[in-house]
């Protein structure tokens with residue numbers, strides 16, 4: 001089912017062409033486990049404990065036993081699906097739904113579509129999938145990378161129904177290709193534009209050794225200490241407007257804002273922004289994947305190599321908002 005040829009995954013063979021095919025292919029736990037097993041070990045099973053390769057012994061409920069060391073595992077052990085109480089066909093439907101929502105998925109939407117009993121279950125599923133969309137500490141950008149911050153605004157219902165204008169600072173890193181075009185992006189909501197916020201973002205998002213293009217802001221001064229080559233564009237020296245100096249960041253920022261506007265009427269609450277930034281990143285970095293089914297395949301492919309995140313950790317890691325109030329959009 002999972003293709004290994006150079007042409008890459010194919011609709012109708014490696015991933016479903018539509019909702020009906022999805023339901024037909026994955027009616028139960030066993031069918032989902034078999035699919036995840038092929039995605040996870042595409043060149044054949046490798047024991048996560050002793051690293052021995054070779055066909056495992058198969059037991060009930062998808063358990064696999066290493067023939068060399070007798071270690072027991074499953075296709076979902078050590079992934080975001082580990083120890084889930086949600087049936088895998090429901091997870092697959094959730095992945096399908098998320099990758100088919102052009103303007104992003106909400107927990108409420110997911111709860112309604114899947115008929116989930118609780119909002120919290122839908123919310124937790126979305127946040128686990130988010131971990132797979134942008135794998136922390138992996139896939140760092142390389143080569144030449146533009147870095148800058150942008151303000152993302154949103155309205156929130158305030159007390160007595162009044163609208164309160166809030167803004168968040170979003171750090172953006174974009175791979176720049178020569179002579180033109182750009183590669184992958186990483187985005188993160190940051191507290192402010194200080195070195196304390198920007199430097200950890202660059203360290204997480206960009207491989208050391210990369211050339212990092214920034215403006216003249218002092219917040220980036222420590223970058224060379226962290227192994228980066230900093231190319232500074234001083235705006236006052238060139239007189240260029242920001243979008244001329246940082247064309248890739250400017251382009252990504254405007255795409256992000258347009259996408260957020262299309263998401264639930266643009267009323268993205270700050271608390272949801274982290275999730276949406278990761279979803280935007282996932283979609284942007286796979287923008288050449290024209291087929292929605294291929295996005296489903298890619299997200300599951302990343303999900304089986306993403307470490308599990310217990311619910312308590314997701315909740316604890318929710319970052320404070322640090323929103324900047326006021327100012328023009």
Ligand SMILES: [Zn+2]
Pocket residue numbers: 047048049050051052066067068069070071
């Ligand atoms: Zn083993």
